[in-house]
Amino acid sequence: MHPQPEVGVVRGVLLDESALLTGDGDDKNATQLRPGAEFLLRALSLSRIRMGISYDVGLPSHRVSLIKRMASLYSLDWFTLNDPVSEVKPDWDDIGGCIAYLVSDKKEVLPILSSSRWLVVVLNVGGESSFHTPKDIHILQLEELPSTICQFNKRSTGINAVTVGYIMKPSRVEDFAKRGAFPLYPTPNGLMFMPITSELPLSSQLKEVDIILHKATDEILSIEENKVTFTQNMQEILRYLEHHQDCCVLDPIINIYPLLDRLEIQQILLGLEDLQNEGSNKIRGPYFLKVDNFDNFDFQTGLAKAKLSFPCIVKPKVACGVSHAHKMAIAFKVEDFKGLNVPLPAVIQEYVDHSSTIYKIYVLGEKIFYAVKKSIPNADVLMKLSNGNDLKPLVFDSLKSLPAADDIQHSNNPTSDESIDLKRVSDASNWLRRRLHLTIFGFDVVIQEGSRDHVIVDVNYLPSFKEVPEDISIPSFWEAIRTKFDSRMSK
Template sequence: MGGIVKGVVVDHALLQFQNGNGDNNKNPIFLLLRKLRFSNIRAAISYELSLPAELVNLLQSTAELHSLECLPVSASSLDIAPRQISLAWPGVSGTILYLLPNCNASPSITCISFPVAPDVDITNSHHQSNMIYMDKLEELPLTICRINKQAISNNVVTVGYVMKPSREEDFAKRGAFPLCPTPNGLIFFPLTFELPISTQLEEADAILHKATDEIVSIELNSSSEPSYRITYTTGMQELQRYIESQSHCIEVDPLNSIYPVLDRLKILQILLGLEDLSKEGCCKIRAPHFLKVNDFNEPDLVQRLQDAKLSLPSIVKPQVACGVAESHSMAIVFRVEDFKGLSVPVPAIIQEYVDHSSTLFKFYVLGEEVFHAVKKSIPNADILMKSSERTDLRPLLFDSLKSLPTATGNQHSGCENLSLDLGLVKEAAEWLRRMLGLNIFGFDVVIQEGSSDHVIVDVNYLPSFKEVPDEIAIPTFWDAIKKKVKSNHKQ
């Protein structure tokens, strides 16, 4: 069929253009073509020269907005257009796909696949084109995956991934999800719930998911295990059924392994096992002290706080850690009477507020490699209590994704000589990797003033690891996936 796909051209008639300001900016077809740029695949819109000038201007302006090209052709024919496209892209070497409407209506799209090479005289050569038929443009990434896989004799690992569009684009912009093979032999393609999952996964050797993006609701059950009942979107449910019934697709991290990071109580209970890593004469790494409450009006709350070694202020978090909007609604409580009527969703976790000189260490685990970054964090308790905005000591309410209260330059306690024991934290990272059965995850560490205890205050699955430079993070990310697939094949 030719070489690896290096260019895609879509006939304007497939775009279903809408006139009006901004209507085309979120056109899924343009968003789909934009993904190709992140895989170093040239993408363009073709249009016939006979089109009205107004439509041509709209095409060109929208294409430019999405960093796409516009290619004029004299006719959208199977013979003329490929030749003109080849002439317009003289430096491209590989396979070009040209998509146009199918005159027979069903399937609705004809895809012409033809090879090009810079040293070939297009005017005297005859393209040996192949015809591929599609019902929807959403099939394009899967089609490219098939062509690329065949072009390199199937000696690759194909990874189908699913996550919300904004997260996908953040990863793709960094080059994390190329449709062309990576140096270590991976091809990525997006799974879409617009197409049957079973058909897509026939091409996949591995599945990478951010399942928390597909959660509709989480119902907690305090009386038995598991402590939660998760409802996923219809598409994710279909994917889950397929995973359970098929053995050839390897989950980079299984759905069952991410469940503990959805439940703050469960993950804190797991973190209690960090005590086994402590060594005499050295600082220790530990979980924060915590208490689960089902009702902030519990009559014995004060005694329960004392039994849990909790003092005020304390930070209060919903037990559900992610996947639902209210999971990030938190509060810092300074007086015990203010627990009554607190707006944080229950069941909730009351957690130790660790004075840590406003310094947070974010750790990222990518397979066997561990990276970290230092970030500004919440001020120490005494600074929060002295703040002019806190004179009444009412609870400080915030959304941890949007409005986390961080220290300013003059809000440090003065005790900032915190020494990170990197070896200890890496040992904890490996311990967590074994305990959770995860390969790609992150966790946050703060160092307690005075004791120098290293306290893990949060664990999350498939973080962005954006603080790690792309040239280091992305190849390590690929290697973690490849090693996971290899290790599963050996079992």
């Protein structure tokens, strides 16, 4: 790698077909995407960076057809090139930064680019390249390009730039990235987001990042007897963190452990009692009871002691990360517990009549947002739903849920909604943030009919907060990450 002149931040990426496709002749069978090409195209498309693909005049038609299919699939501009700088630049004059050009080492255009202000990245095909210009960068795998761009942008931006390495399942990445949450070029507060991939050595990738953003609950393989088994990738990251304790993580894995256990969360929520003011409605957790066996338990005594009455909702003690964590039931009488098909150990929880309305609370650092959604109906409606089964328990998967209206209201200024006590919710949010030592999390609140108690029925880590408009939520997301990093570095 050679020193780079100051050419500005990369805001556009031009991918030459020679770097993305194998083969160079008329053999259709030899033409296919190189290993890592799909990862690269997806990562770049989710980064909201300007993208294009280039090819030479006279390229065989089967290669041109494949290029155009890729261009359509990933929303790429495409160019036929003889002189890349003169032919691409007029169309991309508005990108506001420099262009990174990925090309194989077999291209004759490299000398032409030596005097340009482009960042030239050469994919070495089959070993060391024989082509060098004063400022090119060489990589061995396509998966290296996002990291290469982040490194270059960090040098161009200065010491205040922060590289965020993120690891989560593809659907989660897409959910965040399609709202512009993970750009490769710096955000207004200096963050750049680099995908961490299993196709490259994790240790070398982690050395390039300043803070790790994870959704560790996506990486759980099993939870047995309070022992959590993570995927190989997450295990490697945990080992790396053990030996690099100065590495900044949002948030330390150990801090999310309470959210994996519904019983532990229920016990933590008991501490909300400290926030109560005499003469006003409460914010609290639901009444609850742990059960290890449905067939050998004195439910009448246990329920009464726990202040529980029917109906009540039964949930697995394991809160997330495994397939059965969301298999639940609503019980209407003691007999419903016999042979109930809910994983054990389980937590029996108060069912709160809440007018079919649930408040999704999102905590992003010190900022709080919420969305209002339709929820499961009140007990009298549930009993009517169950009448056809002689009032048998309702068993369901909470990820699919019982029938509920899909319409969503969202608010960035919760004071406009009189049905929720925002002061109570804000106090609880700040209390939970301090108690759990988490930066970004969410919880669900229902308001009990009659008492107007605000009851927290679920707490989760790094929610998508997709109901909150992205022009407000994404800057707050970036601010929470930056504040966490700056706070860690100041200690």
